[in-house]
Structures are given as structure tokens and as C-alpha cells.
Amino acid sequence: MLGANVWRRMLGVDKATVIESVEVDEEANAVVAHVRPRKAAKRRCGRCGVRAPGYDQGEGRRRWRCLDLGTVMCFLEADSPRVSCPTHGPTVAQVPWARHGAGHTRDFDDEVAWLVTHTAKSTVYSMMRVAWRTVGSVVSRVVAGGRAAHDLFDGLRRIGIDEISYKRGHRYLTICVDHDSRRLVWAAVGRDKKTLNRFFDLLGEERCAQITLVSADGAEGIADVVAERAKNATLCIDSFHVVQSGPPTSSTRSVARSGTPPGGRVRALNREARPRARQPDDPPRTGRRCSGAPSARWTSRDGPASEPR
Numbered sequence: 001m002l003g004a005n006v007w008r009r010m011l012g013v014d015k016a017t018v019i020e021s022v023e024v025d026e027e028a029n030a031v032v033a034h035v036r037p038r039k040a041a042k043r044r045c046g047r048c049g050v051r052a053p054g055y056d057q058g059e060g061r062r063r064w065r066c067l068d069l070g071t072v073m074c075f076l077e078a079d080s081p082r083v084s085c086p087t088h089g090p091t092v093a094q095v096p097w098a099r100h101g102a103g104h105t106r107d108f109d110d111e112v113a114w115l116v117t118h119t120a121k122s123t124v125y126s127m128m129r130v131a132w133r134t135v136g137s138v139v140s141r142v143v144a145g146g147r148a149a150h151d152l153f154d155g156l157r158r159i160g161i162d163e164i165s166y167k168r169g170h171r172y173l174t175i176c177v178d179h180d181s182r183r184l185v186w187a188a189v190g191r192d193k194k195t196l197n198r199f200f201d202l203l204g205e206e207r208c209a210q211i212t213l214v215s216a217d218g219a220e221g222i223a224d225v226v227a228e229r230a231k232n233a234t235l236c237i238d239s240f241h242v243v244q245s246g247p248p249t250s251s252t253r254s255v256a257r258s259g260t261p262p263g264g265r266v267r268a269l270n271r272e273a274r275p276r277a278r279q280p281d282d283p284p285r286t287g288r289r290c291s292g293a294p295s296a297r298w299t300s301r302d303g304p305a306s307e308p309r
């Protein structure tokens, strides 16, 4: 049998996990590793991680799917006792290899979530050999964990607000991006003042006061809400909407091209002026699209330095 360190790396578990044995389950045509948490990681509440007294044996032995070993499915198998948490009551004990309530290991969840951001959901469930609904629940779990660990609103100073349509223009999303990190930080269904106010409600008064710049499309609704909620912010029109608002001129083309490599943005802004094909020695493209909100690229692509004032 391979050494524990080799198995630990292959199974994606850390030193808080003890690997007792590894076997092949012929019936399931899978590799099964029997594991347990190390003593320091035992008897902790699955929700809050606080050490708590044991409650009962829960559902007994259970399995967590982990990343395939080559073409073979792989599972971790362990006891899943419950503890009596002073805050949450009887709760399944925390395990170091998986998130609470998950039927998959952390690495498996993370890979599914990463794939979803890069390819179609149908490809993901087929490739990872999971159910369609499982992909959605994995993504929800990973997003919840990420939100708990990282506050996307922390340090927001310069933001862009825009709206994008879906369902063939019958429905809209209001989106907010962080110009500094170039990330989508918030999105919600709707495009009215009430929707945008929800963003500022989440942000809170203190962080609203820290916003110094807001770029938007010039809609009055956005301007009114920004003036009321982000009193220290300067509102400007984002470069896409400056160009969109009138026929292309040398100055607006200049705005569109600023900081953009040949063939990058001008194509979308001015279809009459077709750019030359991208050449091998062209500089790399800058800026990233905000995944999940394609049109957010107009508010996120260029930083405030290139926004018209």
C-alpha cells in the first residue's frame, strides 16, 4: 500500500485527517478511503466549529465523494456523529475534508464551482458525474463559504453601476462592479431605485460614505439614489455610454481607445471602424469580463483613470 503522505495528497486531505485504510469497492467500482478526523479536529460543531460534547452517532458511517483518481470514482468514508452545540443544538460534527452538509469534499466542491464559471452547466454535471441539481447546490455552498470568508464590499471606493437585460430584454439586472478589483460585487433583479437602494442598504452608512466615485449610464434613477446614499461620491458617465450617446467623433473614439489594445474594444463601440486582425506581437489584452454578467465589462474594463469626467 502507498504511504499515508502519498494518499493524503492524492485524496486532497490535510494533516487533520487520519487515513486508516484504502480499499477498492468492487460493487461500486470505486476506491474508498476510510478516514477520521485527528483528535484536535474532533467533536466540533459543523456550523460554528466550536468544540462541543458528543450527542449521538448520527447516521453512522457515511461517504463523501472526492475527486476521481484517474477514471475511477473515489470516496472518503467515516463516522458522522452529532455533537451538542451550545448555540446550534444537536448538529453533525465538523469534518476537516468537507463543508457542513456536503456530500462531497472541499476539493470536489471547489472544482465544480470553478468549472461552472468557465463552461456550461450541462458539461459540468456530465464531466463530474453528478446530478444536475447537485451542481447548483455545490455552487451555493461554495459561494456561501466565500462570502463568509471574504467581504466583497470591504474597501469599496470606486464603483460602476449598470443594468443588463435578459429574457430577450423583458427582464433586467442591476449590477455593481468594483473598479479597483474589477470584480462584480453585487447584482439583483430589477432596475429601479428600490433595487439600487438595496445595494446601498447592504453597504451600510459607513461604507457608503467611503465611496468616492460612481460611474453609471446617466440614468436619472441611478443619479438620484447615488446623490442621496453616497454623498461623498462623484458621479460620472462611463465611457461606453458617452460613446453610445452620439455619433462617433475623434474625441469619443479617443475615449474608447484609451488604454485598449488594437482590436479590443473599438469593435463593439464603433462597428463602422473595423479593427485590423489581432497580430501575434500585439500586447496582451487588458481587463477581464465580469463572469456572470457579460455586459458588466463596460463598467469594469477600464479603471477610473480612463473614465471621462
Ligand SMILES: [Zn+2]
Pocket: 045, 046, 047, 048, 049, 050, 085, 086, 087, 088, 089, 091
Ligand atoms: Zn455550533
